[in-house]
Each structure stands twice: as structure tokens, then as C-alpha cells.
Amino acid sequence: MSHVYDLAIIGGGINGAGIARDAAGRGLSVLLLEQGDLAGATSSASTKLIHGGLRYLEFYEFRLVREALTEREVLLRAAPHIIWPSRFVLPFRPGGRPWWMLRAGLFLYDHLGGRTLLPPTRSLDLRGNGTIDAPRGFEYSDCCVDDARLVVLTARDAADRGADIRTRTRCERAIPVDGLWGLTLSSGAEERARVLVNAAGPYVSQFLTSVAQKNEPARIRLIKGSHIVVKRLYPGDQCYILQNTDGRICFAIPWQNDFTLIGTTDEDFSGDPADAAISAGEISYLCTAVSAWFRRAVTPEDVVWTYAGVRSLYDDGAPAAKEVTRDYVLDVEGTPPLLSVYGGKITTFRRLAEAAMDRLKPYFPGLKPRWTEAAHLPGGDFPCDGFDALCAALRHRYWFLAPATSVRLARAYGTLAADWLGDARSAADLGPVYGADLTQRELSWLIDHEWARTAEDVLWRRSKLGMRFTPVQVAALRAAIS
Numbered sequence: 001m002s003h004v005y006d007l008a009i010i011g012g013g014i015n016g017a018g019i020a021r022d023a024a025g026r027g028l029s030v031l032l033l034e035q036g037d038l039a040g041a042t043s044s045a046s047t048k049l050i051h052g053g054l055r056y057l058e059f060y061e062f063r064l065v066r067e068a069l070t071e072r073e074v075l076l077r078a079a080p081h082i083i084w085p086s087r088f089v090l091p092f093r094p095g096g097r098p099w100w101m102l103r104a105g106l107f108l109y110d111h112l113g114g115r116t117l118l119p120p121t122r123s124l125d126l127r128g129n130g131t132i133d134a135p136r137g138f139e140y141s142d143c144c145v146d147d148a149r150l151v152v153l154t155a156r157d158a159a160d161r162g163a164d165i166r167t168r169t170r171c172e173r174a175i176p177v178d179g180l181w182g183l184t185l186s187s188g189a190e191e192r193a194r195v196l197v198n199a200a201g202p203y204v205s206q207f208l209t210s211v212a213q214k215n216e217p218a219r220i221r222l223i224k225g226s227h228i229v230v231k232r233l234y235p236g237d238q239c240y241i242l243q244n245t246d247g248r249i250c251f252a253i254p255w256q257n258d259f260t261l262i263g264t265t266d267e268d269f270s271g272d273p274a275d276a277a278i279s280a281g282e283i284s285y286l287c288t289a290v291s292a293w294f295r296r297a298v299t300p301e302d303v304v305w306t307y308a309g310v311r312s313l314y315d316d317g318a319p320a321a322k323e324v325t326r327d328y329v330l331d332v333e334g335t336p337p338l339l340s341v342y343g344g345k346i347t348t349f350r351r352l353a354e355a356a357m358d359r360l361k362p363y364f365p366g367l368k369p370r371w372t373e374a375a376h377l378p379g380g381d382f383p384c385d386g387f388d389a390l391c392a393a394l395r396h397r398y399w400f401l402a403p404a405t406s407v408r409l410a411r412a413y414g415t416l417a418a419d420w421l422g423d424a425r426s427a428a429d430l431g432p433v434y435g436a437d438l439t440q441r442e443l444s445w446l447i448d449h450e451w452a453r454t455a456e457d458v459l460w461r462r463s464k465l466g467m468r469f470t471p472v473q474v475a476a477l478r479a480a481i482s
Contacts, residue, residue, distance in 0.1 A: 005031040005164070006364065008183060008193035010171050010207055012036075013043035014151050015328075015341050016199035018353035020165070021158035025375070026357065026368040030163040031191060032155070033183075035170035037457050039151035041273060042201045043346065044461050045309020047227065047251055047263050050075050050083055050347045051142035052113060054241070055249050056326065057105050062112070064327045068347045069113020072143055074373055075350065076117060079153065079380040080387055081414030082146040085118055086253075088239045091126055091134035091293060096243040106140050115141070117384060131234040133295055139238070144253065147346055148461040149412060152450050153377045154349075160378070167451045174212045181336050195363055197356065198340040202273035202310040212338060220342055221315040222270065226278035226308040227263030228286050229255065229467075230298055242293045250289040256464050257404070259304070262286050273310040282308075305467065314342040328352050332359050379414025390414065400427045405437040412463060420445040434480065435473030436465045443480070455481055 007023050009016045012034025020032045034040070052069035053061070076083050090106075092099055106121040118141035126134050159165045166187075173184040174196060181196045200207045202222055208214040233252065240252040248266065255261035265282045283300050291297040314329040328344035330352075339359060344352050350372050361367050382390055387410065395406045398421055409417040420441060424430055431440025438458070446452035446462050455477040459466035469477070 003029070004180060005029045005191065005193040007031070007195050007197060007360075008033065008171075008181060008191065009197040009199055010174075010211075011199035011201055011203075011341075012038040012151070012155065012165070012167060013041060013199065013201045014039070014147075014154065014346050014349040015201070015344055015352055016197070017151050017154040017158060018349040019197055019199060019341075019356050020163045021154050021161070022350075022353040022357055022370075022372055024158045024161035024163040025371050028364060028367070030158065031193060032158070032163060032165050033169050033171050033185065034165075034167045035186070037167055037453070037461060038155050038165075038451055039148040039461050042309045042311055043151045044148040045225065045227075045307050046147045046346055047225075048144055048147055048253065048255070048261065049142060049251070050145045052109060052347070053326065053345070054105060054109055054140075057108060059325075061325065061327060064325075064345075064348070065109070066112045067351055068345060069109070069115065071347050071351055072113065073115065073117050075145075075347070076143055077384050078372075078375065079150065079377040079414075080382065080384040081379050081390070081411055082149045082153065082377075083143050084387065086142060086144045086237065086239050087119075087139050088142055088241050089124065089126075089132070089137055089139050090241045091132045091137035093134050102138060106138055109140060118143075131236075131295060132240065132293055134293065142239075144239070145346065146412070150346065150377075152462065153379065156378050156450065157375075165451065168453065171207075171211055174207075176334075176336055179336055181338075194336060195360055196336070196338045198338060202312045204312050204340055204342065208340065219315045220312050222268070222273065223311045223313055224267045224269040224276050224308055225264040225311060226267075226282045226286075227261060227306065228278070228283055228303045229259050229261055229305040230302045231260070231304060232258055233260040233290075233294060233296060233298070240293070242289060244289045245292070250286065252290055252294070256467055259467065262290055262298070269310050276308045276310045278306040278308045312342060328355070330356055330359050337363055379416035381415055387411075394418070394421075397421075398424060400425075402437065408437065408463075409442075420449075434477045435470065436468040438463070438465055438477075440480075443477075447481070453481070454478070 006028040007030045009020050009032045020030050024030045050072050052065045056065050110120050121138055121140040124137045124139050126132055126137050155165050170186040171183050175182050180192045183191045198204055198207050205220050242250045253261045287298045316325050326345050329342040331340045354370055391407055391410045394410050433439050446458055452458050452462050
């Protein structure tokens with residue numbers, strides 16, 4: 001045991017990484033423990049949106065929506081490489097929510113969060129539209145995000161500020177020892193911390209009862225959300241938000257240039273979150289939902305990839321999964337203190353981290369003030385409308401990169417792309433290509449700077465190149481990493 005940490009955080013999802021970053025930047029010594037890979041569970045299984053949550057207005061979640069809408073532009077400024085503005089088309093047909101209700105909801109959506117960067121809502125005439133079967137609708141603004149990279153870059157920023165980030169390290173036991181938390185780790189190490197943060201996501205209750213040995217399990221509700229990916233359904237960069245006959249909504253989002261991402265479902269879940277997978281019924285549901293609106297029908301045979309994640313939401317007693325609050329709840333108990341995190345959205349992770357530090361401030365009298373609102377994430381230190389200029393500069397300096405590769409690298413790394421491309425003057429300088437456009441130099445960066453340890457870390461969380469790798473290429477990459 002080397003020293004006593006101020007804060008030990010369990011969980012390397014967006015909430016754990018966000019709290020680690022905030023705390024490290026305020027001068028605390030931080031240890032973050034993740035049993036698998038960063039963003040290895042819920043935080044890489046989202047709908048890839050930074051948004052206010054238009055449908056939450058129906059459940060009177062005005063505080064949550066206002067906070068999320070405000071954060072939308074804060075995060076866009078902080079990470080304009082992995083977060084980008086998108087326009088969302090909401091088609092209308094009689095039989096669903098009435099026109100006046102949609103108009104009123106979008107008016108609130110435009111004004112609740114102090115929107116300054118994104119364009120406002122406008123009405124659309126969709127007659128003659130070759131994509132959607134609806135006479136009219138609305139178009140409004142939100143943002144898309146590379147969710148897993150958001151987690152990794154948040155953890156990277158925390159580490160740059162002194163946090164100790166340990167992946168593939170499970171906390172097997174947490175008990176009070178002489179007024180501190182004594183932690184036994186799967187690596188065999190023993191560590192101590194003044195405060196313990198349980199940000200284990202869908203494992204938050206399991207951690208409390210099995211590891212921290214609390215008598216009462218957390219009051220949580222596990223909700224599974226599943227998505228499908230099909231080949232690109234329509235031209236253009238707009239996203240669609242579609243009303244289903246059961247009152248839920250479904251998104252169709254351009255994804256990775258050649259695909260369309262469709263989701264999500266909301267189902268109560270029991271069992272091990274690691275076993276979560278989309279069901280045949282969910283695939284059918286999503287295909288039916290989009291086929292009811294798109295002129296081109298989608299069938300289960302069109303699905304090229306799927307994923308599912310389990311969200312740990314605070315159980316507010318809502319009768320249906322779709323009605324359970326997405327707001328976060330922070331609970332501090334005991335001596336030494338243990339803070340447990342319930343719920344939350346990717347969009348509000350930064351505010352959740354600030355709220356967590358506010359709750360813990362009594363235990364750290366010298367805590368430095370809030371700082372993250374105006375801070376960039378690694379690679380995001382360029383204007384939020386400067387992505388095209390960044391791509392052009394990358395293409396000019398590294399003329400040998402294919403245009404699509406330049407865009408991918410700018411999107412993934414922002415200004416840090418030049419850090420690992422370095423003085424390369426030809427494609428050969430980047431080393432062997434493992435598949436798609438993944439080179440040895442990029443792989444080395446992911447291993448050395450972003451905690452990638454397996455081919456799956458690289459192909460599905462640090463990137464989505466897994467969509468383009470063949471089985472033979474995956475095997476070669478595994479061999480290279482091992």
C-alpha cells in the first residue's frame with residue numbers, strides 16, 4: 001500500500017470517469033478502478049446522443065431537461081471532435097401526439113436551456129419526401145456523440161491531472177479500517193481511501209451488498225436498451241425521431257458514414273448485466289417502428305449489427321420502464337463516507353460530477369472550486385465550428401492520408417491526431433495496416449495513452465472499426481496486441 005487516496009471510485013463508465021476528472025482537477029488524489037475496459041458496459045451502449053431528452057417533457061422532468069439542454073452546448077464546446085450538431089426531423093401524422101403538443105414541446109425545448117450555438121426549430125413540408133411517409137413535421141437541433149470515446153477522453157483528462165486509472169482491476173472487498181476504506185483488489189494490491197464512490201452502473205447494488213457488505217441493496221431498477229444497425233437507409237445527415245404506436249419514440253441516426261443506427265427499446269431486466277443482449281422481439285419491434293414511417297421497409301434480415309446495454313435507474317415506482325426517471329440520485333452514507341450514484345445520462349455526466357463533489361465537500365475543506373464548465377477535453381481545443389478546418393489542416397500536413405481517414409482521425413482525436421502522427425511523411429511511416437485504416441502507430445497510441453488492451457477495446461470502444469474488419473484481420477490484431 002503506497003499511500004492513502006482522497007477518493008477511490010468504483011466504475012469506469014461516464015459517471016466514474018467524470019467524477020475522477022472533476023476531483024483530480026480540484027486537487028484530490030484519485031484512484032479509479034474498472035473491472036473491465038473503460039466504457040465497457042452501459043456507457044458504450046447508448047443511442048450516441050447529447051440531447052435534452054424531448055420526450056422527458058411529457059413526464060414533467062423540466063429540471064432534468066433544462067440541465068441537459070444547457071450541458072449540450074457546454075459539451076459541444078468542450079469536445080467538438082467527438083460531439084457534433086445534428087438536425088432531427090420529427091414527422092407528423094394524425095393519430096399520434098397532436099400537432100399543437102409537439103409545437104409546444106419544441107418551443108420549450110428551444111428556450112429552456114439557453115440555446116446559443118444551435119439553430120432553432122422549424123416546420124417542414126414533407127410532401128414528396130422520398131424518405132418519410134408523412135405530410136409535414138418539425139426539424140430541431142441536438143447533438144451526436146461517440147459515447148465510448150467521451151468516456152476514454154474524460155479518463156485521459158483525469159489521468160493527466162494526476163488520477164490513477166486502473167482498468168481490468170476489480171475491487172473484491174471494501175471495508176472500514178481505522179476511519180478509512182480498506183480496498184482489496186483483484187491484482188492482489190491493498191489500497192486505502194478517505195471516501196469511496198460507487199459508480200458501478202448496473203452493478204451498483206451488487207457492489208453495495210457483496211463488496212461493501214451493506215445490509216440493504218440499492219433501490220434501483222435495471223432497464224435494458226437495445227439497438228440495431230442496418231446499411232444506410234437514406235441520404236443526408238439528418239436524424240429522425242419517430243413516434244411509435246405504443247407512445248414510445250425511436251431514433252434513426254446516420255452512423256459511421258455507411259450505416260443507420262436505430263433504437264432504443266426499454267425493457268425491465270434481471271440477471272447479470274454482462275449477459276444483456278437484444279432479443280428477437282426487440283429486433284422485430286425496432287424494424288416495425290421504423291418501417292411504419294420510412295418508405296423503405298426494414299426487416300430483421302437487414303440488421304448487420306446489434307448491441308444492448310443495461311441502465312441502472314433510481315426506482316421511483318413508475319409503472320412502465322419508459323416512465324422511470326432518467327435523473328440522477330446521489331446518496332452519501334456512513335463513516336467513512338460512501339457515495340453511491342444512481343441513474344444519470346451521458347449528457348449530464350459533468351453536472352453529476354459537480355453535484356457529487358458538492359456532496360463530498362464537507363469531507364475535503366480545502367477543495368478547489370468548480371472548473372470543468374470552461375475546460376476542453378483532450379483534443380477538443382479548437383472552435384466548435386472548426387471541425388472542417390481541422391480536417392483540412394490534417395490533410396494538408398499529412399497529404400498521404402485518404403480523405404476519409406483524415407476525417408476519422410480528426411473526429412476521434414481532434415488536435416491530438418497530430419501528436420501521434422508526428423513527423424510521418426508517408427503512409428509507410430505509420431507502420432503496418434491491420435485492417436480498414438488502422439495502423440501500427442495508431443494502435444500503439446491507443447495502448448500507451450488510452451488503456452486499450454484487447455482487439456475489442458480497439459475495434460468497438462476506441463473506434464468502431466469492428467464494422468469494417470474481417471475475421472482474419474481481427475485475429476491478426478489480437479495476435480499483435482497479445
